[in-house]
Amino acid sequence: MSATTPSHAAGSKQPALWLALAVALALSFAVDGPVMALVKPLHDSRVPDLIHATIRWLGTGYVQIPVAVIMIAAGALWSVRLKRAGGWALLAFIISGAAVNILKLLVHRARPYTPDPRPDTWLGYVHNSAFQSFPSAESATTFAVAFTLMGWYPALRWPLTVIALCVGVGRVLVGGHHPSDVMAGAILGVVVARLVSSWANRPRREATNVSA
Numbered sequence: 105m106s107a108t109t110p111s112h113a114a115g116s117k118q119p120a121l122w123l124a125l126a127v128a129l130a131l132s133f134a135v136d137g138p139v140m141a142l143v144k145p146l147h148d149s150r151v152p153d154l155i156h157a158t159i160r161w162l163g164t165g166y167v168q169i170p171v172a173v174i175m176i177a178a179g180a181l182w183s184v185r186l187k188r189a190g191g192w193a194l195l196a197f198i199i200s201g202a203a204v205n206i207l208k209l210l211v212h213r214a215r216p217y218t219p220d221p222r223p224d225t226w227l228g229y230v231h232n233s234a235f236q237s238f239p240s241a242e243s244a245t246t247f248a249v250a251f252t253l254m255g256w257y258p259a260l261r262w263p264l265t266v267i268a269l270c271v272g273v274g275r276v277l278v279g280g281h282h283p284s285d286v287m288a289g290a291i292l293g294v295v296v297a298r299l300v301s302s303w304a305n306r307p308r309r310e311a312t313n314v315s316a
Contacts, residue, residue, distance in 0.1 A: 107185045110192070110255025110301050125291050132287040139283050140216045143276060152278040160278070163242030163271035168197050168249050189256035192304050193249045200248035200296040204241045204289060213238035216279050240281045240289035243272040247293025248300075255301045268293075 146152065161167050172194035179187025212229040214222070215237040222235065229235050250264040272286040281289075 108188055110189075110252075110304050111258055125294065129284065129287045129291060132282075132284040136282040136284050139276065140279070143279070144217070146277055147279060155274045155278050159270050159274040160242065162267055163246045163274070165197065165201070165245070168245060169194065172197065172249070185256060188304065189253055192256075192300050193252045196248040196252040196293075196296050196300045197245050199300070200244045200293050201241060203296065204239050204244040204292060205236075207239055207292075208236040208241070211238045212236065213282075213285070216282055237281055238285045238288060239292055240272065240275050240285045242275055243268075243281075243286045243289030244293045244296075246271045247290045248296040249293075251294050251297030252300050255297070255304070 172190045175186050175190025175193065179185070179190055209230060212226075212235040214220075214235050215233075218234040220232065220234040223229050223232055246268045250268040254261045254264055268290070272290055275281040275286055276283055
């Protein structure tokens with residue numbers, strides 16, 4: 105792998121990956137009800153507070169944006185690879201965040217356990233986060249950033265995957281999202297990461313075509 109371009113999986117593996125993700129999304133809708141019933145008793149414990157104080161922060165822009173900016177700044181001084189990885193990760197965060205919020209307003213799915221009545225107008229959904237459950241924004245941005253960084257630092261694949269999974273599972277445990285919300289957000293994040301990585305690899309592909 106070039107120090108200034110991310111690595112990427114072989115193209116032959118892509119159809120199997122997308123098929124597996126599609127199947128996982130379909131199955132997640134089937135388990136929404138049982139899973140949410142199973143985790144509901146946790147709301148009377150300290151688990152939600154613990155997750156909100158720790159894991160959830162990793163899935164927000166309050167952590168992901170500063171990390172990307174620090175990578176860019178540090179990379180400007182010491183490493184082109186670090187600088188580019190931070191820049192593309194920041195772009196992945198922005199794109200996934202924008203896409204997921206558009207989908208939230210189009211789908212306006214109720215969050216688990218919400219007691220709020222459905223708004224009478226579309227603008228009511230815009231101002232009521234109780235009906236912005238699908239997809240999970242934290243899952244989308246975290247998977248987008250994590251999978252983008254994996255391309256630049258393959259050795260961090262497993263730690264980044266664990267962080268992304270913990271963020272997604274945490275959103276279910278606190279009752280913020282259904283499992284299918286998290287799965288849809290994760291898939292969106294992976295798609296954005298693949299798109300961003302393809303853009304980052306474009307100069308290398310063009311150079312290869314010119315030299316061929």
